Amino acid sequence: xxxxxxxxxxxxxxxxxxxxxxxxxxxxxxxxxxxxxxxxxxxxxxxxxxxxxxxxxxxxxxxxxxxxxxxxxxxxxxxxxxxxxxxxxxxxxxxxxxxxxxxxxxxxxxxxxxxxxxxxxxxxxxxxxxxxxxxxxxxxxxxxxxxxxxxxxxxxxxxxxxxxxxxxxxxxxxxxxxxxxxxxxxxxxxxxxxxxxxxxxxxxxxxxxxxxxxxxxxxxxxxxxxxxxxxxxxx
Numbered sequence: 549x550x551x552x553x554x555x556x557x558x559x560x561x562x563x564x565x566x567x568x569x570x571x572x573x574x575x576x577x578x579x580x581x582x583x584x585x586x587x588x589x590x591x592x593x594x595x596x597x598x599x600x601x602x603x604x605x606x607x608x609x610x611x612x613x614x615x616x617x618x619x620x621x622x623x624x625x626x627x628x629x630x631x632x633x634x635x636x637x638x639x640x641x642x643x644x645x646x647x648x649x650x651x652x653x654x655x656x657x658x659x660x661x662x663x664x665x666x667x668x669x670x671x672x673x674x675x676x677x678x679x680x681x682x683x684x685x686x687x688x689x690x691x692x693x694x695x696x697x698x699x700x701x702x703x704x705x706x707x708x709x710x711x712x713x714x715x716x717x718x719x720x721x722x723x724x725x726x727x728x729x730x731x732x733x734x735x736x737x738x739x740x741x742x743x744x745x746x747x748x749x750x751x752x753x754x755x756x757x758x759x760x761x762x763x764x765x766x767x768x769x770x771x772x773x774x775x776x777x778x779x780x781x782x783x
Contacts, residue, residue: 559765561620565758568614569724573751575606579744587674591663603656611652615645617758621703624765628710637706641699648692651685697729707761717760724753 578598583590593599618641625634665673700721707718728750 555624555765558620558624559762562617562624562758562762562765564613564615564617564620566755566762567758568610568617569751569753569755569758571606571610571613573748573755575602575610576748576751578602587666591666594659594663595667600656600660603652607652608649608656611645611649615642617762618642618645618703621707621761624712625706625710628712630706630709630711633702633709634706637699637702639699640695641703644692644695644697644699647688648696651689651692654685693729693732697725700725700729713761714764717757717764720753720757720760724750724757726750727753 578593581589581593618638622634622638625631628634662673704718704720704722704725707713707721708715710718727746730746732744732747
């Protein structure tokens with residue numbers, strides 16, 4: 549396989565980034581009620597077919613596309629001016645995304661059962677105290693937010709500094725994840741445990757940024773060879 553074909557395949561891999569943004573946007577359109585203050589509304593929300601489909605094909609599939617896209621981005625940045633930063637960013641971001649997958653699995657398949665129990669009037673279930681697993685899940689969620697936030701900020705900076713991808717696509721990537729993850733920190737700590745409106749906004753920006761990066765590679769497959777030749781600056 550020649551260098552042009554490799555670069556084209558990397559561009560195809562980068563399409564995982566806008567797909568991740570688009571699927572996250574779709575799955576977060578209808579905000580989830582806060583179970584701490586609107587338990588019945590939350591229960592009705594999570595027991596719908598739309599909720600399960602949205603989480604399975606939006607949140608989970610979106611994360612899978614994100615992992616593929618981030619790997620492709622790391623490969624493309626490997627021989628750029630930000631190669632080392634890009635490599636570290638890929639490791640941190642993929643670790644955060646991988647840890648997020650089991651949490652999304654719990655939300656997709658366990659939350660509907662909990663909502664069904666609430667709607668059935670099983671008061672004993674609602675009154676059950678938190679156990680060690682609940683604590684670990686909460687802490688894992690905070691670690692996921694930290695890793696994903698730091699990793700994606702580093703990715704945006706690496707794109708900005710690389711000289712081989714549009715700089716402002718990196719800036720948009722950074723801004724989008726600031727919107728998404730800082731609002732999630734608020735929801736995980738002192739704010740309502742519901743979907744903040746900044747999540748779909750950030751997801752839309754992710755889709756734009758990811759598409760910009762992917763198309764810049766696919767439209768110029770011979771502009772930069774992998775590991776060989778010059779590395780033109782793309783502004």
